[in-house]
Structure formats: structure tokens, C-alpha cells
Amino acid sequence: MERIGRYQIVGELGRGAMGVVYRAIDPAIGRTVAIKVIRLSEFTAPGERDRVRERLFREAQSAGILSHPGIVTIYDIAEEGDITCIFMECVNGPTFEKLLAAETPPANDLIENVFRQTAAALDYAHGRGIVHRDIKPANIMIHEDGRVKITDFGVAKIASQQMTQSGAMMGTPNYMSPEQIQSTPVDGRADQFSLAVIAYETLTGEKPFVAEPLAALLYKIVREDPVPAHLLNPVLDPKVDAVLRKALSKDRAGRYATCTQFVAAIEEACDARPGWHALQRGSSATLPTLMDAQAVPPRAPEPPVPAAAPSEPPPPIRIASEEASTRHRRPRYGDEEPLPPRRMGWLSTLGAVLLGVAIVGGVFYGTAKYLEQSTPAATPDASVQQQAQQPQSSAPQTAPAPGNAASEPAKPSPMSPAPEQEEPKPVAPAQPQIPATSPARPPKVEPAAPAEQVVLIRSMPPGARVVVDERPDWTCSTPCSLTLPHGRHALSATLQGYNTGMRVFEVPKESGLFMSLARAGGTLIVKTTPPGATIFINGQARPEKTPAMVPLAPGRYKLSVSLAGYNNDYQDITVRDGATLEANFTLGR
Numbered sequence: 001m002e003r004i005g006r007y008q009i010v011g012e013l014g015r016g017a018m019g020v021v022y023r024a025i026d027p028a029i030g031r032t033v034a035i036k037v038i039r040l041s042e043f044t045a046p047g048e049r050d051r052v053r054e055r056l057f058r059e060a061q062s063a064g065i066l067s068h069p070g071i072v073t074i075y076d077i078a079e080e081g082d083i084t085c086i087f088m089e090c091v092n093g094p095t096f097e098k099l100l101a102a103e104t105p106p107a108n109d110l111i112e113n114v115f116r117q118t119a120a121a122l123d124y125a126h127g128r129g130i131v132h133r134d135i136k137p138a139n140i141m142i143h144e145d146g147r148v149k150i151t152d153f154g155v156a157k158i159a160s161q162q163m164t165q166s167g168a169m170m171g172t173p174n175y176m177s178p179e180q181i182q183s184t185p186v187d188g189r190a191d192q193f194s195l196a197v198i199a200y201e202t203l204t205g206e207k208p209f210v211a212e213p214l215a216a217l218l219y220k221i222v223r224e225d226p227v228p229a230h231l232l233n234p235v236l237d238p239k240v241d242a243v244l245r246k247a248l249s250k251d252r253a254g255r256y257a258t259c260t261q262f263v264a265a266i267e268e269a270c271d272a273r274p275g276w277h278a279l280q281r282g283s284s285a286t287l288p289t290l291m292d293a294q295a296v297p298p299r300a301p302e303p304p305v306p307a308a309a310p311s312e313p314p315p316p317i318r319i320a321s322e323e324a325s326t327r328h329r330r331p332r333y334g335d336e337e338p339l340p341p342r343r344m345g346w347l348s349t350l351g352a353v354l355l356g357v358a359i360v361g362g363v364f365y366g367t368a369k370y371l372e373q374s375t376p377a378a379t380p381d382a383s384v385q386q387q388a389q390q391p392q393s394s395a396p397q398t399a400p401a402p403g404n405a406a407s408e409p410a411k412p413s414p415m416s417p418a419p420e421q422e423e424p425k426p427v428a429p430a431q432p433q434i435p436a437t438s439p440a441r442p443p444k445v446e447p448a449a450p451a452e453q454v455v456l457i458r459s460m461p462p463g464a465r466v467v468v469d470e471r472p473d474w475t476c477s478t479p480c481s482l483t484l485p486h487g488r489h490a491l492s493a494t495l496q497g498y499n500t501g502m503r504v505f506e507v508p509k510e511s512g513l514f515m516s517l518a519r520a521g522g523t524l525i526v527k528t529t530p531p532g533a534t535i536f537i538n539g540q541a542r543p544e545k546t547p548a549m550v551p552l553a554p555g556r557y558k559l560s561v562s563l564a565g566y567n568n569d570y571q572d573i574t575v576r577d578g579a580t581l582e583a584n585f586t587l588g589r
Helices: 048-064 096-100 108-127 155-166 188-204 214-223 238-247 259-271 315-326 341-361 364-374 382-389 430-437
Strands: 007-016 019-026 031-039 074-080 083-089 140-142 148-150 452-460 465-468 475-477 480-485 487-494 501-507 512-516 522-529 534-537 540-545 548-552 555-562 569-575 580-586
Touching: 007 031, 048 074, 048 083, 096 140, 096 188, 108 140, 108 148, 108 188, 108 259, 188 238, 188 259, 214 522, 214 548, 214 580, 238 259, 452 501, 465 480, 475 480, 487 512, 501 512, 522 555, 522 569, 534 548, 540 548, 569 580
Parallel strands: 452 512, 522 580
Antiparallel strands: 007 019, 019 031, 031 083, 074 083, 140 148, 452 480, 465 475, 465 487, 487 501, 522 548, 534 540, 534 555, 555 569
């Protein structure tokens, strides 16, 4: 295609679900424009093409009345055969989607600038009764001069109309608000929800709601809360999660009044922790298991345990060994100083001679027994053990008082050996006692065991197999409990007939977990005119009232609706796994 009307095609800017966007030049004034081309021939359902064309022109006219520097301007709309073209302002710059997909995350000032300008443009449109309904990173463009431009105003409603007529979900469901999924009234707070999803993804690198089957994704958006943002990105303050939870409230009444209020709150929460930064897409999955970076400072290396000086052994060992050795050595050498090496050699020779004399005399046996029992003594009652090991004599022995064993030797009895034969007593034990007086290495300090917490895990329905951190030793069937160390963990729960549930949690902040598993199958969206009808599936009444989203297992069903004052109506439907089916009823009186 080289030309559309008077516009000359220069190149292609991109492709989307609704058509192709070209860069073109208006030769009359030399202005560069973007042309979105939508082929109506792709809508084949009866009457669908006329409805899309009517909606296209109406929404393009609505978007055309928006004159704001943060909104792409609509210049013209035209139709040629089965092609409808929207001529709009051309933005010379990337989309926010491309910035998020880059190898490095956007800078903090750029993130805040994009959010601030986007919020201002959305509030402007909301003040004029226009809701975008498809806010996503690909629809936010950044001009080369730093201006932010929101595109596709009004076209998003065309996708919604096509979904309503064909029963196929279109658009980008990851960023849709709960009220869009449930087909309830929508206002500007739906765009705020989508902007909060973008903020969550920008800061953490992950979308808040992710699931492979479409039905499971829609269920998460409507029913489940995302993982706290500061657990995925530890440099964020917990206040960030509080702001995001408010903007991502399931009930639109719980959100901020305007997008600008939300952005101001998220900026203040981010700035509460200096040094914060966003994460690259997918990088949170590679982060180590961490708790709050500020709450848990990095552990310093343990200092080595100082060894005792050789001259000053540890007090408990010194006291015991001194007492034992003093009891068996000559007092003239003193108890304070070690024996000199010269005297040690002389005493060794003398001890050998005296030891031989004692053996010949036949009395060394009693002395050896005494030494054997008294050598390991290290307690104050060693003297009592010594007395119990003395040979029996006809005369009572006088036990030396504790602490005075060296100065008050025991009195000899008639059966005792000669005094000179008692010389081996202080010499023989001197050798085994020398190692006791040497410095002993302090016992190794064992590191403290990591803190643990018992975590209770429940699921609805029960009986799900739970695996934490993909470790086979951290597995149980709900309801159950696991003892887990402090830190961040990932949990998966599987149950036949249900979609796998995923959860990231932190111990000890969360000591109890509850997993609500979505039944595998499709999703049925039931709407009636007027609303408020009771839904019956195979004759069984459902608790929901129309409009409602009903998860169903794959299979064929008879769907009927009933509303007081109106005729009942029914349809035969087929639900497929992972598919979303929409049924519309217009009730007659």
C-alpha cells in the first residue's frame, strides 16, 4: 500500500489486534501523520460489521473532542470500501512497552514523569465522560521531547463491542479492571486500576495477575490479591504496597478519587526509601530469598575467636591444672612460674632413678594407682579421690586440706615406704600434667541455627498437594503445616480438576496461608436485559445474579435465566477448557 486518500505511506509503525498503523505524509501541508487501518471485512458475524462501523465513528468522534497535550489528537476518519481509517497525530518516540522490555529498567525520574503525565491526561478525559478502558504500556507513548501521549482513545471500546457480540475476549485482559470483566458499570476508576497494574509491573518487573488459562487469569483479577510489591523488589518501602492495594481494589469505591491522587501517593511511597529503583521484567524471579532489605541488615562476617596467650591459659583450665600439678611437684619451684628447662632435665633423670628404686622396693604399685586416679582430677574434691585410692594401712591417714597439698604431705604409716621412696610422687605426674598447663584452644563457636516458623497451609477445596520452593522435603497435602526458615518462599498447590495455584509469601510475617483453587475449565459470562436475573445451570440455581461470571468445568450445559415479571429464557452452551463464553438474554415481559 503506497497511498491512502491524499496521504502518502512512508512506512509501517506497528500492528495490533484491530489493524495496522502506518506513518504517512499529508502532501498538502507537509505534516507527518499516523494512520490506523481497520479492515471491517474481518468481522463476519451477521450485522457485526455495521455495529462495529457505527461504534467506530461514534467513538472516534468522542476521542476527537479531547484536546489535551497528553492525548494523541484525532485529525480525521474515513472509509473506503471495507477499510476504515483513523488519521491521527504521529508521535516520534517509543512506547512505554518498549522501555519496559529493555535490558535495563527505566530511570526513576522517567517513571515518575510518565505516570504523572498519564494520570493528568486520563483525568482530563474522565472529566469529559470518556473512559479509555484499554490502558496498557503499548498505548502510552513517549515523544522525543519527553511528552507523554496516550493513544487508542475510543478504539478500545470497539474491541469491547466486538467481544460482546462474538463471545470472544479481546483486548489485553492482564490490565483489565474487575468491573470490565464482570460487565458492570465502568468509570474513570477502571483506567486507574489499569494504571496501577502498569505501576506494579514497572516497579517489580512482574504483572500482578498472571495465569495461563484465560479463565484462571480473570478469576485472579476479580478474586485474588497480588503478591506484595516490596517482596518482589526489596528496595521498595512497604508503603508502596499499601498504595497499590488501594488502587487495585476489587471494588472501585475503594480506589483513589482520581488517577492524579494515585500517582501522587505512589511517588510519595517510593521516595520514602531513598535509593529505590525499578526492576527489569522477569528479574524478580532470579533474586535470592530476601526479607525487607532495611529490616534485615547484611550479616557481618563473624570475627575469629582470639586464642589465649601461652602465658595466660583460660582461667577454668589453668585453675584445674595448677591444682593437680601443684599437688605433685616440689614446692621450692613455686606455683606461679613454669619449671625451667634445665631443672626439668635434671628432675627427669632423678625421677628415673627413684622410680627404679620404688619398683624394686615393691611399693610402686600403690603409688602408680594413686597417680592413675589423680592425674585427670580437675575438681576441688580431687583430694577426697586421692585419699580413697591410698593403700590400706594399720594407722589412719591424715588427708591434706584442699589447696595445701604441696606444703602438708601425708604422714607416713608403718606400712608406708621410706620417705626417700616418696620422691616419685611429685616427679612422675609432672610429665602428664605439663600438657594440661599449656594453653587450650577455646571450643568452636557453632553458628546459631536459622530462625524457623511453623506455617499452616489450607486450601479450598482441601486435599491439594503443596510444594514450597520446589523442594520435595517441603511438601504436604492441605490442610497441613510446614516448618520453614525465615525469608521469602514460593508455593504451588495442585489438585486434580483445578488450576495450579501459585503464591509468594514471607516468613514469619505470614504464618498462615489460604489457597483458593479455581476449577479447571472455562468461564461463562451471563448478562441479561434487564439485569438481576437468577442463573440456572442444568436446573440448579446459582448464587450469582446477572451480570455474572460463572466458572464451569468443560462440557455441555443447559443455561436458563429467570427474573420476576419477565419470561424465562434458556440456551444450550458448550464450555471448553481455558475459553470464555458469553451468553446474552433480552427478557420479555
